[in-house]
Each structure stands twice: as structure tokens, then as C-alpha cells.
Amino acid sequence: MTHAAELPAWAAWCVALLLLLGAGITLIGSLGMLRLDGFYQRAHAPTLGTTLGTAFICGASMLCFSLLASRPLLHEVLILGFVTITTPVTLMLLVRAALFRDTAEGHIDDIVRRAKQTPGDEELR
């Protein structure tokens, strides 16, 4: 399936545009890791890549290979599904680990104190 030259010009443009959009959005997300401030803000940035970034790149792949094979090839939709299901696990682990560390080390500003005001966590304060 390395016959990219067989794509009609309009399709090649569409595929390239989708691919660049997806890559660009993922790049902006990665840039956010650098430019935002503090752990909790930085943790927001990569979700750009896992949502619209992945969606555009999968769209480009679906369009390209469906046109080359002259029938719909849509298994990239499954990639989107799996990414959506698995991202919360990693993000939640990271955020809760950070929250635990901030509390244990005594960096308790107003924000984190409110975070720990749940029953059973009283002794942590």
C-alpha cells in the first residue's frame, strides 16, 4: 500500500491538510507542557493531542487508505475509542500522585487543603 502517487490531487491535499492539522494540534499540546505553569496546569496540555490531534490524524489515515483500496477502511475509529478509554487512567494516576505528594510534603495552600477536605483524610492535614 505504498502507492501514494495514485491518489488524485484533491485527495492528496485533503489527506495532507488533515495530517498537518492533527500534527499541529498535537504540537500545540506539547508546547503547552513547556509554556504552562505548574504540574496541574501542564497536565491539561497533552489532552489536545489525545483528542482532536488523534482524530485528525486517524481521519487522514482513513481517507487515504479508503481511497487507495476503493472501499471504506475504518478501523482507525477503534484507535480513537481505545485512546479515549485509556487516557483517564494515566491522567488520574498522575494527578492523584501529585496531589498526594503535595499534601505529604506540606505544600498545603488553599487549593490543596480544599482537595483534602473529604472524610477519612483528616489525619493527613
Place this chain on the structure above:
Amino acid sequence: MTRLLPFPLISLCLLAMWLWLSQSLSLGPILLGSLFALMGGWLLRLLQSDADRVRNPSAIIQLAGLVLIDVIRSNIAVGSIILGGQRNNITSGFVDIPLDLRSRQGLAVLACIITSTPGTLWVNFTRETGVLQLHVLDLVDESEWVERIKGRYERRLLEIFE
């Protein structure tokens, strides 16, 4: 029926996924996929015995549409925060949201929605009090977020799962 196929809908989805991945409808993939679908159902029964009935398909479609719009909107919002010069002026913080939703499947879907929307992070959920804690990147008004999570997502999830 219940012993062999404890979760018929989930097993059907697993089979569909397998056939989708192998891109064929011949006998081999169907047999192998059925085997995985059956085993998936059995494994799930070991993990949890309470399966919620999924109902109200129109609410599912509504929710999917809302989430799609919100994901696109918040991608643009977070992208412009990162690229723009405003990023030192934003206040981010934690929001507490009291939830009525207790279904584990519903909460899992809510977690997927919240993490898939850039700008919001799921931090903590306390089952005893039902308080969900979020971290919001651009926090202007807390009550607006409570309204958004409860009114837009939780109401429909309650219709689907409870």
C-alpha cells in the same frame, strides 16, 4: 443464557470489534471473535457482578453530540491559551461538584468525558459524599462549571444508566 453469556451486549460489541479489526466476515475470524467475546463476558463477571442496563438511546446520541461539540470547543480554547499571551493571567483551580450519579459505569463514562475535554481534569471522587473534584485550567466562575457538569453531562448519564 446468563451463565454462558452474562453480558450479551458487551459480548456482541467485543465480537463486532474483533470483526472490525480483522476486516473480514469469513468463518475463522467469526469463530475466534466469538471465543474472545465469550471469554470477555466471563472475565467481566469475575470483576463485577452488577451490570447496569443501558437504556434511553436518544440520550446516548444527545450526549455524544454534546461531548463532540465540547471537545472541539475546549481544544480551541486551550490551544489559544497556550499560544496566546494570556497564559500568565489565567487562574486555574479546583472545583467541587456534588454528584447524584453512583453507577460505576456512568462514573467511568463521565471520567472519559472529563479527561477527553481539554481544560478539565478528574482529580478525586469520594463515594461516601458523592463529591467530585475537578481541576479546571481556566477557572472563571465555579458555579458555571457545576452547572455544566451536572446539567449537561450528569443529567443525561442518569437517564442512561440509572
